[in-house]
Amino acid sequence: MISVANLTVSSGGRALVRDVSFEVGAGERVGLIGESGSGKSLTALAITGLLPEGLRAAGSITFHGKQLVGTSERQMSHLRGAELAMVFQEPMTALNPLMRVGKQVAEAIRLHGGRGAREKTAALLEKVGLPDVARAYPHQLSGGQRQRIVLAIALANDPSLLICDEPTTALDVTVQAQMLELILAGVAERDAGLLFITHDLAVVAKVCERLLVMHEGQIVEEGSTRAVLTQPRHEYTRKLLAASDLEAA
Numbered sequence: 001m002i003s004v005a006n007l008t009v010s011s012g013g014r015a016l017v018r019d020v021s022f023e024v025g026a027g028e029r030v031g032l033i034g035e036s037g038s039g040k041s042l043t044a045l046a047i048t049g050l051l052p053e054g055l056r057a058a059g060s061i062t063f064h065g066k067q068l069v070g071t072s073e074r075q076m077s078h079l080r081g082a083e084l085a086m087v088f089q090e091p092m093t094a095l096n097p098l099m100r101v102g103k104q105v106a107e108a109i110r111l112h113g114g115r116g117a118r119e120k121t122a123a124l125l126e127k128v129g130l131p132d133v134a135r136a137y138p139h140q141l142s143g144g145q146r147q148r149i150v151l152a153i154a155l156a157n158d159p160s161l162l163i164c165d166e167p168t169t170a171l172d173v174t175v176q177a178q179m180l181e182l183i184l185a186g187v188a189e190r191d192a193g194l195l196f197i198t199h200d201l202a203v204v205a206k207v208c209e210r211l212l213v214m215h216e217g218q219i220v221e222e223g224s225t226r227a228v229l230t231q232p233r234h235e236y237t238r239k240l241l242a243a244s245d246l247e248a249a
């Protein structure tokens with residue numbers, strides 16, 4: 001469904017992501033792991049067409065057979081929030097502080113031509129366990145509740161690929177597990193693919209069936225979650241495992 005081939009992201013002459021290739025199929029949950037600065041977020045931003053000014057993507061990203069590298073912003077904005085949805089670390093950056101959250105979910109549906117926005121919004125809020133907050137403003141909600149609203153917006157148009165970049169990192173540990181369950185249920189219901197970015201190995205062990213390990217802009221290892229976490233082949237993956245508290249988790 002999405003196929004990334006020889007993706008390079010560069011700033012001036014410097015390659016920040018180098019020759020990255022992977023695929024995510026329908027219903028597949030793939031984890032992208034690696035330490036801070038390894039290029040995980042830039043990979044996600046390249047896919048979603050949201051690279052910061054001055055950074056350039058080269059290579060190929062095909063989504064349902066369509067080439068995304070070099071696509072116009074107008075075309076990308078049709079895909080984003082519809083077929084291709086994202087949840088980032090900080091919910092406040094994704095929400096409009098001045099608009100009631102129910103309206104924000106409904107607008108996401110209307111923006112992409114969806115009908116029955118009112119009923120769909122109610123159903124989505126129910127699904128994320130927040131049936132009574134439609135009239136609240138973001139600042140009236142907790143961080144965990146805000147992130148669940150962001151997830152409701154991401155799922156609003158039934159994406160076929162959901163990209164989550166550290167979606168639980170800013171949350172209180174007590175609500176992290178709930179958020180992960182909601183993400184899993186959301187993609188399972190839609191048979192959507194999931195690209196899940198995190199540095200937290202305990203989280204990917206729970207969420208993903210396949211892992212890509214990124215180091216200094218490149219994918220250095222990939223395999224089933226079990227194989228990568230129990231029999232890492234690359235030196236860097238071993239270090240990553242040794243530095244984590246996975247055994248304790």
Ligand SMILES: Nc1ncnc2c1ncn2[C@@H]1O[C@H](COP(=O)(O)OP(=O)(O)OP(=O)(O)O)[C@@H](O)[C@H]1O
Nearest residue numbers: 011016034035036037038039040041042043052055
């Ligand atoms: N706008 C930018 N201009 C130049 N370099 C950048 C820019 N954004 C990121 N980088 C560099 O690209 C590299 C990869 O960054 P990226 O954010 O993808 O890493 P990451 O693995 O997602 O880390 P983190 O978990 O901290 O987000 C880093 O060395 C970073 O400093």
